[in-house]
């Protein structure tokens with residue numbers, strides 16, 4: 001069995017007057033045939049790793065072997081603390097945290113794939129920042145993470161959560177939709193508002209190409225984590241203000257699947273199109289060949 | 302993990318940056334170690350396809366070393382795998398290879414102790430999300446995904462050996478999911494791979510080793526063993 005619609009969950013939440021996170025904890029208990037205590041404990045472990053990846057990410061100063069990333073999170077965070085900011089301090093903070101996690105992942109740090117390693121910055125950064133803004137408890141954070149799970153599950157069942165199958169809409173797009181739902185839950189919104197925020201967010205990621213430069217999860221991936229984390233917070237606020245997505249979430253996922261099917265394989269992680277094929281993109285690929293200390297030995301073939 | 306679990310979307314916990322080129326590479330390295338049966342000392346690693354292009358940026362070299370040292374996909378030591386390799390006395394060479402079109406674009410060949418009597422080699426694919434498929438073990442085509450425990454046996458091609466093997470397995474009430482057996486080219490030997498449903502007890506290994514003509518017994522635990530959330 002797969003989770004292929006948000007509707008039964010929304011109905012249950014409404015009927016039992018529960019939040020989406022609470023409903024998803026019950027769901028997980030049923031799926032794992034385990035206790036709520038164990039389920040919540042497992043999610044706390046996930047959260048611990050996420051928090052550590054944020055803390056480590058914003059400290060990074062070293063550039064990656066490709067020379068494309070490293071140190072940006074730190075710069076953005078510094079800006080949030082000093083002087084004027086056009087986007088606002090919270091936006092800078094959430095972007096810095098998301099980019100930090102992505103940089104940490106790039107430097108072989110331990111992260112939580114959410115849903116993938118390339119998109120691992122968005123959910124932690126948005127949850128962390130939403131919790132900070134709302135002064136939320138750990139319990140609320142855990143519920144937020146569970147709420148985000150439903151969004152990911154439906155995307156996975158009805159479309160995909162892999163860039164090689166459906167482009168980046170399915171990776172960072174999905175992670176941002178998951179994060180928007182989590183943020184609503186943390187802010188105390190209803191299940192309906194959480195799913196609506198995810199719909200608003202996912203609509204704005206449709207068609208996103210996966211065209212990583214030199215085949216690495218760095219450009220555009222790392223900065224995109226930051227951009228989309230900022231958007232996820234906005235989607236959550238929009239939903240909480242009463243703005244409704246005209247297309248319901250389930251149908252947005254179908255649209256994502258439809259678009260994913262139509263996308264050419266050049267922009268599905270093959271690095272044969274888009275940014276990977278630009279002059280500078282190709283130059284990075286060549287440069288990478290000669291960086292680092294380890295060299296490949298002469299091969300026999 | 303079942304399809305409906307939220308931990309499929311929030312997880313696994315892993316060393317970045319790539320589930321296929323890092324986590325998958327760790328598992329391929331670990332598979333070679335398990336096949337060899339002890340800490341390998343001399344290893345040649347061949348990168349095919351996209352690994353040959355992107356190994357550096359994905360840390361696939363460190364990931365494989367980590368796997369050869371027995372690390373799991375979330376082990377922080379992977380980042381400093383070279384240091385731990387030195388401590389373990391592991392010598393490793395990396396080369397590029399063109400295995401041919403038949404092979405998945407994300408393939409790796411690992412040879413342990415090239416040219417020595419106890420040499421083993423394996424070709425495996427990283428098929429995405431950290432999942433791998435073992436395609437070849439010492440010239441023998443396989444299709445092991447590691448979603449279950451797999452028993453790998455090298456034995457003299459004696460009549461009746463196979464029934465002794467299956468007999469030993471069922472004597473522990475273990476369910477056999479798949480079984481493949483084939484002669485190893487140019488040797489008087491056969492390789493048999495058996496996927497079983499449950500985790501086998503230690504005694505099974507001992508019992509299998511006692512079978513006439515048995516040359517090698519390896520038990521590959523399921524790939525995600527030790528990585529479970531519950």
Ligand code: SF4
Nearest residue numbers: 118163168171210221
């Ligand atoms: S661009 Fe491609 S590789 Fe990068 S995060 Fe998006 S889907 Fe993953």
